[in-house]
Structures are given as C-alpha cells and as structure tokens.
Amino acid sequence: MSDDAHIVPEGTDPSGPLPAGDFASWVAEIRGAIRGDNPADVACDGCTACCTSSQFVHIAPDETATLARIPADLLFPAPRMPRGHVLLGYDDRGHCPMLRDRACSIYDDRPRTCRTYDCRVFAAAGLSAVADDKPDIDRRARLWEFSYATDADRARHDAVRTAATALREHPDLLPDDAARATTTQLAVLAVLVHDALIPASTAPTAAAIAAELTRHRPTPLWQRPLR
Secondary structure (H helix, E strand, O other), rough: OOOOOOHHHHOOOOOOEEEEEEHHHHHHOOOOOOOOOOOOOOOOOOOHHOOOOOOOOOEOOOOOOOHHHOOHHHHHHOOOOOOOOOEOOOOOOOOOOOOEEOOEHHHHHHHHHHHHHOOOOHHHOOOOOHHOEEEEEHHHHOOEEOOOOOOOHHHHHHHHHHHHHHHHOHHHOOOHHHHHOOOOHHHHHHHHHHHHHHHOOOOOOOHHHHHHHHHHHHOOOOOOOOO
C-alpha cells in the first residue's frame, strides 16, 4: 500500500475493473508478505473495506510500536495463541477503532496483519469474501483484474483456482488446527500450494495437495487469525 493510500477521498466507489498487476509478480510478492519478508503493495486508492468489515486484527507481542499506539482496553488475548498475542476488535459499526476521519490514525505503526493483507487473494483464488460475511471486501475484490506476460502465467493462475476449489471441497486435507479455515485462509493456502498443481487441466490428487500443505506447514498462516 502506498503511503498516501490510507487517506480516503469522499465518494470513492470504483465501478470498473482495477488493474491487479502482473500475476507472476504478484504471486512472488504475496508469498513474501505471507513469510513476513515484505508488506503487501496494494493499490487501495482510498478503499477502506478491510477497515470497516468487522475484522479482528491479530497483533503479535513483538509489534511493540503498534501496541504502544493502541489503548490497552481495545485489545484482548487471542484465543488458542501464546500469551502476549492479542486481537484488536471493532466498534458497533464494524469499523476498526483506529480508523478516524476516514484515515488510519496509526498508519505508520499499523499492525503487521494490516501491512500484509491483500484482497487480491480472492480474485486470484476465485473465492468470495461473502462467505466470511465481508460483502464490502468482496465487492472490491471482484474488481481486480490480473495481467499475464505469458501463457504459463495464465496456467499458474488456473492452478491457484484449482487448488482453492480442492481445498474447499476437501477440508479433511487441512491440518487439524486449520480445519475451520476462513475463506481468506483458504485463498492464501491456494497461493502457497498451487505449484504442485501445474498444469491445472486435471483435478489434483489428494496426495499432491497433502504434500504441498506439509511442505508449507512451517508458515505461521494458521497459527494466527487472518482477516
């Protein structure tokens, strides 16, 4: 997200396609964001759907600058996580309490979850955020359109969607602690595991999906709440 994208202009309501960028480059970027190597570079252009959709935002104990900016009474222990991990809730409108005057009041010190969140995962995986009761995010995500430098990049996108469908239809393949994965988590998992499913012209085997899930098991994806 660019440094000025957190300012929300009045009347912002894009109705046409939004350029999501080159798909292969995006996959590399989002995987880096998932690993914590870099933030997600999302062209929000004033959109605050993720800030106004009744999100619980995870904050880890090492995010000291973030924790120093948020009143303690707005935080509560994150369920099933080690001590020190907390969640930031939302107000009675479903808005993040740090969103003030249509802007993030702690933008420079915003949580890591916010820095790495990218609604393009829904467009990549062909999944809907409505399933997570996030209609505003879904409307935004449906506008994204990726570009492709090669046919191989299109095949990669097909593989991500194939992986998402397989994960949704076979939740038994997920680790026990990810069995109740949100649609967001399933979309991110599809991005992580799709390599083994290229080409995507045939249905992936359970063994291939399980092998990729095992290979990516060290990622903290399902060890922390995702929005």
